[in-house]
Amino acid sequence: MSTKKKILLIDDDNDFLMATKIILESGGYEVFLAEDGKSGVEMVESVSPDLTITDMMMETWGEGFTVVSKIRSVEAGKDMPLIMLSGVDLQGPYQSFEPPDESPKVDMVLNKPVKADDLLKHVKRLLR
Amino acid sequence: MVEKTNKGLILVIDDEESIRDGCRQTLEKSGYDVVTAENGEEGVRIAREIQPDVAFVDLKMPSICGIEIIDVLSKDISDIVLIVITGYASIVSAVDSMKRGAYDYLPKPFTPDQLRAVAMRGFDHRNLKIETRKLREEKEQMEKNFITFVSHEMRSPLLIVEQYLEALRTVAGGCLDKDANDIIERCNKRIHGLKDLVEHWLDISHIESGIFTPEKKPVDIPGIIMRSVEDMTPLYHIRELSMETDISEDIPEVTGDEESLVRVLANIMGNAAKYTPSGGKVSIRARHDEYYVSISISDTGTGIPKEKLPFIFEPFYRVKGKEEKQRGSGLGLNFCKKIMEAHGGKIEVTSQVGEGTTFVLELPK
Incomplete structure (x- = not known):
């Protein structure tokens, strides 16, 4: 039986999944991929990952937030470490996007593109 | 209350009964719906209620004068076309009212043919006005959509290439010689340059299209x-x-x-x-x-x-x-x-x- 920690990666861009999978695998993790929020939530239940990384904006802007709350509502995802990835700079005044009132229950938000070192460092810390 | 039909609705505001009746007869015969008002106050009230397409306004009336009515109606009723009826054949007052938003003027006395011609021009002008506004709105919407589209479609691939380069460096960085690592670095720099260009261009487009207004x-x-x-x-x-x-x-x-x-x-x-x-x-x-x-x-x-x-x-x-x-x-x-x-x-x-x-x-x- 594999002792590798399992990471689920949810993003609607297949290339982003591939590139990030390579980085995570280099850190010795077993990586599972989901290309949309719905299958992502299903995989949280079927795979029981040790950590999940999900995109903030998928098909619809803010879908990531819905995905997060759904993940948090299933048993396997209740206390699992969650990283949200953002492709936009939410600090800037140029985004019309309004995050939902209730902040998503994620452990951290990283900006895309993610530096390999940063990603591996944070994943390691959250899995400790 | 007059039902708005597709015939075209005209309001005639004039204190002279003969003018009101004359206009009504002529314009109704030409197929328009016509409502009349005998003074300024009544005219403004009716106009606000029925939202006419075209209004004929007598310049010289007791209490509210024609110029004031022009001011109020051109502000209150979108796309309305205002035509001034001027008794004293004074070009000055007609020009003044046109400056304030009237489209045309009709000097008294006028013939039914003149009235019909002016009304027809008024409707043509109104249609053009509406069409122009719609096109402008459509253009603005397209510009906004375009900016959103570009923001996603141009930034996404750049981000992906950066992520792949990062992955490449992670898996192969150690095995690559200095030249190969330099090439990755140069690719990164050029991508950063392109990203900056997209960002700046987006910022400027946002300012120009009015999406961006500085926080105060x-x-x-x-x-x-x-x-x-x-x-x-x-x-x-x-x-x-x-x-x-x-x-x-x-x-x-x-x-x-x-x-x-x-x-x-x-x-x-x-x-x-x-x-x-x-x-x-x-x-x-x-x-x-x-x-x-x-x-x-x-x-x-x-x-x-x-x-x-x-x-x-x-x-x-x-x-x-x-x-x-x-x-x-x-x-x-x-x-x-x-x-x-x-x-x-x-x-x-x-x-x-x-x-x-x-x-x-x-x-x-």
């Missing part, structure tokens, strides 16, 4: 200068440049958008770093007078030739010279200018080749 909040000038200085410190360190700040203690807050002002400062300070040889110095000074707070950023760099100064705020203009290898989006200073203007301020530049350049940002107090 109190901004602490010394605070944003220190923020920018902090952001720039690593770059200045690498380029072996020193930075000096001289900020008056009593600088008042200005009203504006902190984030975009920080970006303006970062842009100017970044440029200063780009065009100043190592060992040079960049000085940032903040002062204020009765009306303005000004921030000046002076470098000891290569300077900009006098004949090129007037163009540096134009999009994609580059000062070519020895520094040709310096790459930028070509939109940075244009962005700064637009942001300063959106704040009711301005940006100015003075420069001496071989000695340095000074940018001055002025913001109203």
Whole structure:
């Protein structure tokens, strides 16, 4: 039986999944991929990952937030470490996007593109 | 209450009964729905209620005069076409009313044919007006959608390429020789350049299309200068440049958008770093007078030739010279200018080749 920690990666861009999978695998993790929020939530239940990384904006802007709350509502995802990835700079005044009132229950938000070192460092810390 | 049909609805406001009846008969025969009012107050009330397409307004009436009605109706009723009926064949009063929003005038006495012709022109004008407005709205919407589209479609692939390069460096970095790693680094730099270009272009498009309006909040000038200085410190360190700040203690807050002002400062300070040889110095000074707070950023760099100064705020203009290898989006200073203007301020530049350049940002107090 594999002792590798399992990471689920949810993003609607297949290339982003591939590139990030390579980085995570280099850190010795077993990586599972989901290309949309719905299958992502299903995989949280079927795979029981040790950590999940999900995109903030998928098909619809803010879908990531819905995905997060759904993940948090299933048993396997209740206390699992969650990283949200953002492709936009939410600090800037140029985004019309309004995050939902209730902040998503994620452990951290990283900006895309993610530096390999940063990603591996944070994943390691959250899995400790 | 008159039901709005597709026949075209005309309101005639005139205190002379014979004119009202005459207009009604003629215009109804031509297929229009006609409502009449015998004085200004009644006219305005009915107009607000029935929202006519065209209104004939007598210029000379007791109490509210025609000019006032023109003022009120042109503001209150969108797309209405106003035609003035003028008893005293005075061109002056007709011209005056047209300046205030009337489309045409009809001097008394007029024949049914003249009335019909003017009404028909009025409706043509109205249709054109509506069509123009719709097209303009459609164009604005398309521009906004285009910006959103570009923001996603152009940034996404760049981000993916960056992520792949990061993955490549992770899996193969150790096995690659220096040349191969250099190539990855160069790819990264060019992608960054393209990303900057997209970002600047988006910022400018947002300003131009009116999507971006600066936040109006109190901004602490010394605070944003220190923020920018902090952001720039690593770059200045690498380029072996020193930075000096001289900020008056009593600088008042200005009203504006902190984030975009920080970006303006970062842009100017970044440029200063780009065009100043190592060992040079960049000085940032903040002062204020009765009306303005000004921030000046002076470098000891290569300077900009006098004949090129007037163009540096134009999009994609580059000062070519020895520094040709310096790459930028070509939109940075244009962005700064637009942001300063959106704040009711301005940006100015003075420069001496071989000695340095000074940018001055002025913001109203």
